[in-house]
Amino acid sequence: MSVLPVTLLASVIMLLCHCAQAQDAARVIDLECDHLPPMCSQGGEQPGGMMIEIGSEAIRRAGFIPNAKIRPWKRAMQEVTSSASALMIYFARTPEREALFNWIAVTNTTDFGFITRDGSPALDSVAQATAAGLIGIRAGSSVRTWLLRQGVQSEQLVESPLEDMAKMLKAGRVASFFGAATTFKPIYQRQNGVPPVVGARMYSDQNWIASGRMFPREDAARIAEAINRMRQDGFINQVISKYFP
The missing domain is CATH 3.40.190.10 (Periplasmic binding protein-like II)
Known part of the structure; x- marks a missing residue:
């Protein structure tokens, strides 16, 4: 008689795990950048550009859904520093910005x-x-x-x-x-x-992908690892070559 409850309990635990994973994977992360074509641009219905492609791929590989936004730097920085679900891309690391952001990974240089x-x-x-x-x-x-x-x-x-x-x-x-x-x-x-x-x-100078201090550290680590894999498997170089043959 004890087999059924144990089996049922195991099934419930597995279901909860799957639900948690699905909920985690469905988390939307905003990717913020200024209008700087061909790096980041508001063309057509969806933002695009070299850095948007790189940042969006990193977010996807980390298990999240990217939502690119093109807006002036000052506004973008205000949004990111006060958000737990937003990132800056194509971002320079300076002494003035150092304490305001979590510097996740270097994407490329300019x-x-x-x-x-x-x-x-x-x-x-x-x-x-x-x-x-x-x-x-x-x-x-x-x-x-x-x-x-x-x-x-x-x-x-x-x-x-x-x-x-x-x-x-x-x-x-x-x-x-x-x-x-x-x-x-x-x-x-x-x-x-x-x-x-x-x-x-x-x-x-190095270009960074960065977050505000409220952004979860474990999520930042997943994105950093995704950037590292993208560098190792050649994805970043492929995207750069597409825009600058």
């Missing part, structure tokens, strides 16, 4: 340099750029910290979204733009029909 309008000479040093005039940077970008450390005065820096900055550079309202050619060059070329002039690489 090169930064000075960019000038078409037909102008290249700027290959900070000294050349400061002598040339105002330097434009993307609003909310971590490059501001780097430039200030190189001795550039804050009064010489002009912040604006990339779309506006490309217009300002073409119009001569700034002498150069400092940032990533991978995101700025396509916007400038689309607006003007010709590419800007890209100077020498000034430095490279």
